[in-house]
Amino acid sequence: MTSDHFATWKSREALAEAMIPMIGHLYRERDVTVLVHSRSLVNKSVISILKTHRYVRQIEGRELAIEDTFPILQALAELDLGPARVDIGRLAVSYAEDSQGLSVEEYTAKAVEGATGENKIVQEGPRDVVLYGFGRIGRLLARLLVEKSGSGNGLRLRAVVVRKGGEDDLKKRASLLRRDSIHGQFNGSIHIDADNNTICANGNTIKVIYANDPTEIDYTDYGIDNAVLIDNTGKWRDREGLSKHLRPGVSKVVLTAPGKGDVKNIVHGVNHETLRDDDNILSCASCTTNAIVPALKAINDEYGVEHGHVETVHSFTNDQNLLDNYHKGNRRGRSAPLNMVLTETGAASAVAKALPELTGHISGSSIRVPTPDVSMAILNLTMGKETTREEMLDYLRHTSLHSTMKRQIDFVASPDSVSTDFVGSRAACIIDANALIVNGKHVVLYAWYDNEFGYSCQVVRVVQHITGVEYPLFPQG
Incomplete structure (x- = not known):
């Protein structure tokens, strides 16, 4: 045997x-x-x-x-x-x-x-992409864009814009792209060309442009044209600020943070089809919004959501202090690796921008915890009709496999799953089957999400959609 x-x-x-x-x-x-x-x-x-x-x-x-x-x-x-x-x-x-x-x-x-x-789709050549900022999300986006370069006719990462940090800036930027304490080694080869100030990653030549403000740059000077610029700094979040990026060579701006004012907040798989060709400034909302909105939509579509509360147990971020020190936000000045930190989240209010039918129905709060990556959303909901745990599990399992949100919603039934198991997950959220609680019209749903990598995958999906390189899926239906 x-x-x-x-x-x-x-x-x-x-x-x-x-x-x-x-x-x-x-x-x-x-x-x-x-x-x-x-x-x-x-x-x-x-x-x-x-x-x-x-x-x-x-x-x-x-x-x-x-x-x-x-x-x-x-x-x-x-x-x-x-x-x-x-x-x-x-x-x-x-x-x-x-x-x-x-x-x-x-x-x-x-x-x-x-x-x-x-x-067959007739390709017109690669579409240029520029990253404005090169932090946690920026470097993961770079990895994904390089990984998805394929034949060279899809998205092509042409440049990264940062403030110069010192004489060895280029070397350090490349080193941070090459090695990551959470997500591991870059899958491929990276070297730098100091004379041309470029990073070459798996054959992709990425120009590193030093600038203190978007208005200093003419991207056509670098051979960049009709590019999508992804702002992952979060410094500008309204239309007026983000419009600074619409420089020669850049035609669309995508923000990796919740947009303010009339900036559309897009969660791929839920409302990306609302985008028009003339939408040249848009937001991919937050990692938490991307995690909770697909799950909320799935439940609302089948059972209706009367009201609910979302609690996120979120890994600490660079916004917090390593040790107690002054911080403009409440509680975030306390040591991130040593404390659970109760804080606010704008994800609940952002739900209304992606799912207008749930406006005013959802509240939310957040607890930052001493883990570096992977978070959890706990959805405590009152539904419009009763169901059973078995029925809801079957529905969520089917949704993760066959619905239009199958790339957003994953499903895990392992009895021993913990947060580190989901580092590198490409889904917006992963439903924990064993943790689901259903009592008539009341449900408590637990959803894991890699708040760094899973969110970055969602951003890339939006960019693929607006550039026309989100290729059709087969079998269809």
């Missing part, structure tokens, strides 16, 4: 090894991202590919066999595909349930016909 298990494992390892060059070719040559139940397989190791297949067991109740997805991938590799995202996990499941009698090749070709032949 032991030898049988080992033989099966070795066989599956061989299939995963054979998958890697096909996945890489599709991604780099055709801008096709291969997924398994919304999880990308691009640049993944053999073990990561196998673990991704096994993870499906937690949410579907059974393991997805790589023996089923491998023929689907082989069929994809033979097709003349254009830019797309293809979920071979969902294709394998639907093929197993199909009764048309088609071969794997026929079924796969039919499922992705919207990305082949005359239906």
Whole structure:
């Protein structure tokens, strides 16, 4: 029996090894991202590919066999595909349930016909991106943009704007991008060109521009045109301040903090479709807003939300002090690594901008805790109708797999999950199935979220949407 298990494992390892060059070719040559139940397989190791297949067991109740997805991938590799995202996990499941009698090749070709032949997306070349600021979120955005550079026809990180910190500024910026105490080593190669003041990351040349104010820069001087600028400093949050970034070479500005006034606050997966072509200034709201809004929408859509309170247990941030010292905010001057700090959050009020139907129905508060990353939102809600715990779990599980918010809402049923398990999660929130409490119309829902990386993924999704490089997903429906 032991030898049988080992033989099966070795066989599956061989299939995963054979998958890697096909996945890489599709991604780099055709801008096709291969997924398994919304999880990308691009640049993944053999073990990561196998673990991704096994993870499906937690949410579907059974393991997805790589023996089923491998023929689907082989069929994809033979097709003349254009830019797309293809979920071979969902294709394998639907093929197993199909009764048309088609071969794997026929079924796969039919499922992705919207990305082949005359239906292929015609790319006009890469879209320039500029990062204004290079802190926690800025560096994670840089990692994601480099990772998603694909064939070079999608988003292209061209420049980073910072204030110069010293003679060795470039070297230190590159070092911080290369190594991160929470998110680990950069996945690839980084070197600097001091003569041209650039950082080269996996072949992407990133100009480091030193400036004290947006109005000092003409981006066309650096060959940058029609760029999306992502302001991750949070210094300007209204339209007047953010308009300073609309300089020669920049056509759109995206803020990684809650916008003020008439600036649209966008949560991808919930209200990104409200954006118009002429929206040149927008906000991606906060990490907490991105975590709670998808979960609130899911529950409101199915059960209705009469009123509720959201409590966030949030990791400390650079806004707080390491040791007790003066701070303009209440309590935030007390030592972050030594205390739980009760503080305010604007996430509840921001819900109204993304989900206007819940205006005035949600209150919120926050506790900062001595962990460096990954937070939790606790949604204490009174719904419009009664349900059971089992019914709600089935609904949330299905939402995480098959809804339009499957990239925002993840689902975990492990009895031993703790915060560090979700470092690097790309979802906006992860529903903790074992913690869910349902009592008639009352529900208490616990949702984890990587307040750094998960939020950065949401920002990139918004940028992909407004630039037209958010490629269609197959199978559709």
